[in-house]
Amino acid sequence: MPGYAPGDAPGEPPSDANGRLAGMQISIKDLFDVAGQVTKAGSKVLAHAPLASADGPAVARLRAAGATIAGRTNMVEFAFSGVGINPHYGTPVNPADSRIDRIPGGSSSGAAVSVASGAAHVGLGSDTGGSIRIPAALCGIVGFKSTARLVPTAGTLPLSTSLDTVCAVTRTVGDALTVHEILSARSVRLPGKPLSKGRFAVARTLMQDGLDSTVAAAFERTLTLLRSAGARIEEIDLGELNELAGINSSGGLSAAESYAWHRKLISTDQADYDPRVALRIMRGASMAAFEYIDLLAARAEWIHRTEARLQGFDAVLSPTVPIVAPPIASVIDNDTEFFRVNALMLRNTSVVNMLDGCAISLPCHTPDELPVGLMLWHAALHDDMVLDAALKVEASMKL
DSSP: OOOOOGGGSTTOOOTTOTTTTTTOEEEEETTBOOTTSOOOTTOSTTTTOOOOSSOOHHHHHHHHTTOEEEEEEOOSGGGOOSSOOOTTTOOOOOTTOSSSOBOOOSSSHHHHHHHHTTSOSEEEEEOSSSTTHHHHHHHTSEEEEOOGGGSOOTTBOOSOTTTOOEEEEESSHHHHHHHHHHHHTSOOOOOOOOGGGOEEEEEOSSTTTTOOHHHHHHHHHHHHHHHHTTOEEEEEOOGGGGGHHHHTTTOOHHHHHHHHHHHHHHHHHGGGSOHHHHHHHHGGGGOOHHHHHHHHHHHHHHHHHHHHHHTTOSEEEEESSSSOOOBGGGTTTOHHHHHHHHHHHHHTHHHHHHTTOEEEEEEOOOTTSOOOEEEEEESTTOHHHHHHHHHHHHHHHTO
C-alpha cells in the first residue's frame, strides 16, 4: 500500500489552493450542510429540519478555493439507490438522450445532470456504493471516488459510516484531480507513467457478466485502443468478488448503519419515506450485533486478500455499469424492474467501496452511442496512481 508523505496528508492543503476554482460553478448535492439552508437529503421528513449553522468541510473547502455555489441538486432520498428516482421532488432526466427520458443514475443524480447539461462545472456528491460513478457513467461525464478517509464526512448526512465517500463529478479527469486536491486538502503526486509502461488487470469474475451490447462493444473497443498504445492488459480471475454476496448476506453495512441513524425518525414517519428506501433501511433492523461485528471482520479479511491480488497493477479496468441508462418509465412504477436495475447499477461499483478503495469512471462511448463508463480502480490510497492512469487513458481516447 502506498504511503503519503506528511506534507501530502489530509488537512494540509496544496500551497496554491486559494483561487484554484475561481469562476467555476459548483452544484451541491442535497446531502451537505450549506450555511443557512436545510439539508433535506431528498426527503420530505427533513424538509423542516433546522437550518445548517455552517458549511460542512467539503463545501467550505470549495468556497475557499474560489468556487461559486450554483445551487443544490436533487438526489435519491437519503442516497439509498443507484437508479436516481425521487418520488418527492421528481427525477432529473439524463441529458444524454433527447428522445427518451432515461434514468440519470444515483444517488448523485442531480449532481451528474447539472454537469452533463452544462449548468455546473463540478457537482459535489457522495459515493457509498457507486453514487458518483454510476451517474457519471450513465450521463457521459467523469466521476472520481477517492479513498474514503481522505475527505472529511462531517457536515454530510450519513448513509453508511463505513462506506461513505465525499467526492465529485466533473467534465474531465484534470478537473477531477483538481477538485480532489481541494476536497482532500492534499497535493496529488503523479507518477507520470506512460501508457506504454502501464500494467492493467481486467477481472474476468463478475465485472463483465451480463453486459448489454453497447457496453460490451465500448469496453472491448477501449481495451483494444489501450493495447495499441502499448498498455499491458492482463485478464485475471478475481474469485474474491464472488465472496461478497455471502459476506453481505446478513444485510450489509449500508442497511445496518443507515438503520442506526434512521431508527427513531422512521418509527414515527415511515409513511413519508420513499417505500423503496424505507424497505432497504429496515433490513438493518433485524441484523444482530454479532452479525454486524462478523461482517466488519469478514470485510477486513477480504480486503487484505483482495489487495494482495492487485499488487503490481496500475489499476483494474472494468465497465462502470453493465448496461446503458434504461427509460425512467420502465422503473418508476415497477418494483421488480426497479430492484433489478438497481442491483445492476451497484454491482461493479460497490466492489470498490467494500475494498475501501478508489476509482474513477470516464466516458468511453462514441458520439452515436448512449454513454458508457470505463472504471479504473484499485485499493486504498492508490488514488494518485489511478488518477495518473486515467489522465493517460483519457488522452488516448481523444487521439
